[in-house]
Amino acid sequence: MTKLAIIAGQGHIPVDIGHAAIANGHDVVMMPLEHQADADYSSFQTEPIGLANIGRTRKLMLDHACDAMIMVGKVRRPPIGDLRPDVDGVKLLGKMLMRGDDQTLRLVAEYFAEVGIKVMAASDIMPDRHLAIGLVAGSRLGKQNRADIDLGCAVLDSIGSHDIGQGVVVQDGRIISIEAAEGTDAMLARSADLIDKTASGAVFVKIPKSAQDKRLDIPFIGLETVKAVVDAGIRVMAIEAGGVMLADPREQVIAACIAGNISLVGLKPRNQR
Amino acid sequence: MTKLAIIAGQGHIPVDIGHAAIANGHDVVMMPLEHQADADYSSFQTEPIGLANIGRTRKLMLDHACDAMIMVGKVRRPPIGDLRPDVDGVKLLGKMLMRGDDQTLRLVAEYFAEVGIKVMAASDIMPDRHLAIGLVAGSRLGKQNRADIDLGCAVLDSIGSHDIGQGVVVQDGRIISIEAAEGTDAMLARSADLIDKTASGAVFVKIPKSAQDKRLDIPFIGLETVKAVVDAGIRVMAIEAGGVMLADPREQVIAACIAGNISLVGLKPRNQR
Numbered sequence: 393m394t395k396l397a398i399i400a401g402q403g404h405i406p407v408d409i410g411h412a413a414i415a416n417g418h419d420v421v422m423m424p425l426e427h428q429a430d431a432d433y434s435s436f437q438t439e440p441i442g443l444a445n446i447g448r449t450r451k452l453m454l455d456h457a458c459d460a461m462i463m464v465g466k467v468r469r470p471p472i473g474d475l476r477p478d479v480d481g482v483k484l485l486g487k488m489l490m491r492g493d494d495q496t497l498r499l500v501a502e503y504f505a506e507v508g509i510k511v512m513a514a515s516d517i518m519p520d521r522h523l524a525i526g527l528v529a530g531s532r533l534g535k536q537n538r539a540d541i542d543l544g545c546a547v548l549d550s551i552g553s554h555d556i557g558q559g560v561v562v563q564d565g566r567i568i569s570i571e572a573a574e575g576t577d578a579m580l581a582r583s584a585d586l587i588d589k590t591a592s593g594a595v596f597v598k599i600p601k602s603a604q605d606k607r608l609d610i611p612f613i614g615l616e617t618v619k620a621v622v623d624a625g626i627r628v629m630a631i632e633a634g635g636v637m638l639a640d641p642r643e644q645v646i647a648a649c650i651a652g653n654i655s656l657v658g659l660k661p662r663n664q665r
Numbered sequence: 666m667t668k669l670a671i672i673a674g675q676g677h678i679p680v681d682i683g684h685a686a687i688a689n690g691h692d693v694v695m696m697p698l699e700h701q702a703d704a705d706y707s708s709f710q711t712e713p714i715g716l717a718n719i720g721r722t723r724k725l726m727l728d729h730a731c732d733a734m735i736m737v738g739k740v741r742r743p744p745i746g747d748l749r750p751d752v753d754g755v756k757l758l759g760k761m762l763m764r765g766d767d768q769t770l771r772l773v774a775e776y777f778a779e780v781g782i783k784v785m786a787a788s789d790i791m792p793d794r795h796l797a798i799g800l801v802a803g804s805r806l807g808k809q810n811r812a813d814i815d816l817g818c819a820v821l822d823s824i825g826s827h828d829i830g831q832g833v834v835v836q837d838g839r840i841i842s843i844e845a846a847e848g849t850d851a852m853l854a855r856s857a858d859l860i861d862k863t864a865s866g867a868v869f870v871k872i873p874k875s876a877q878d879k880r881l882d883i884p885f886i887g888l889e890t891v892k893a894v895v896d897a898g899i900r901v902m903a904i905e906a907g908g909v910m911l912a913d914p915r916e917q918v919i920a921a922c923i924a925g926n927i928s929l930v931g932l933k934p935r936n937q938r
Binding site: 469471472473474543546547550551553554555556560566567568569570572573574578582586588589590591 | 742744745746747816819820823824826827828829833839840841842843845846847851855859861862863864
């Protein structure tokens with residue numbers, strides 16, 4: 393039995409992971425991030441933590457005899473002036489300041505590994521939260537849809553090495569929007585005004601960054617994403633089957649796509665394309 | 666003396682080009698695009714045209730004995746359903762539908778070249794609307810500013826071949842936003858909430874797409890851009906010296922940067938970096 397610490401960001405995914413971990417026989421201590429975690433953690437043993445109190449967080453894990461940890465849930469980068477780091481936080485922050493999200497998370501993982509706390513992936517706990525490869529819901533894609541998906545993947549591949557965006561919207565060979573720090577939902581929302589509703593259906597493509605470590609920052613899509621896709625007037629959602637996790641149960645996501653008249657596609661992983 | 670047709674999109678730049686062309690000894694016929702051109706064209710000989718009436722537009726140019734044309738000013742892509750193309754418009758639209766902006770414009774240029782109408786660049790008429798290379802206004806850059814500019818250029822280089830975005834905002838090694846179809850000002854506006862005001866200054870980098878033909882779609886920045894940069898809390902604006910034109914006179918842009926406490930930098934062209 394693993395004693396698992398879950399560092400919890402925004403949304404309900406950390407709670408889902410916690411329940412799944414307990415069902416899998418793990419012992420769980422939940423560590424909701426102050427000013428970030430916003431779900432109901434009352435059914436778990438909890439130790440609230442500050443984002444920059446990394447020394448204290450590691451000590452808490454050792455006190456609880458944790459041998460593994462998961463970081464899950466979106467985390468807003470707060471202004472540096474608000475961070476109030478502890479001693480180890482100051483040391484790590486110095487290294488982190490000039491880096492993107494990936495490199496920052498990698499430094500955090502190394503810091504916990506130093507004392508034998510293994511970083512696990514959300515998919516280790518919830519392997520059922522992935523799509524199959526191919527058409528999963530909705531009507532079959534047209535030739536233009538497939539060409540737009542290929543173009544979207546090519547754009548994401550070309551910027552993935554820069555530790556940015558995992559999402560893109562494409563219509564008729566034209567790149568409508570690219571995600572950077574604003575997040576998927578904001579990108580989908582602004583696409584609404586840029587999509588030509590009289591032309592063929594726009595596609596939304598989401599794949600992990602090429603350098604992304606699945607244990608550290610796996611992208612999620614769920615019912616809220618499906619709603620944002622429908623609201624933006626997009627007709628096809630294509631996500632990397634093994635590289636993007638589902639924030640909600642698969643059958644619920646599929647049902648929402650069917651109800652919204654969206655085709656949902658699982659893409660082969662990048663290295664198999 | 667050249668008889669020059671100016672196909673005019675949004676903003677005051679086509680008017681500036683028209684006056685400069687006349688001052689340079691050209692004869693000008695102004696062709697404001699319906700539902701797009703929004704400046705005062707009353708001091709010019711005008712022939713309003715529809716975006717999809719490309720056969721009619723070419724015939725008008727031949728009737729006026731034009732031997733050159735310039736396309737200038739931003740053009741919104743209208744819904745395909747609104748276009749109402751003429752016969753030649755239908756032929757060209759079929760070729761254009763699946764293409765990005767660059768390829769679309771290249772097809773248009775070829776269509777006019779077929780009858781001997783040469784496509785000129787805005788910079789042929791207004792060569793003074795460029796920045797010098799180096800620091801043009803404001804305080805000297807820090808090491809992090811320069812690293813952020815290099816990162817911004819690398820991102821733009823990697824996506825430039827996909828016929829998208831020419832703008833990016835970077836802070837402390839992190840990509841804040843990337844421009845696609847929404848335009849520079851919208852990208853700058855959304856950056857405001859993503860920039861850390863307590864950290865070192867964010868930079869805005871704008872360079873032409875790698876495949877961009879300067880005669881067809883040269884990017885512009887002007888006083889409105891400077892205002893958007895100031896409003897977003899960005900401290901440095903770096904644009905390719907020969908590749909991005911100034912929508913307003915250089916001394917006005919420099920004065921606005923100084924007033925807004927922004928450093929303005931002219932970057933070497935991509936092939937000299």
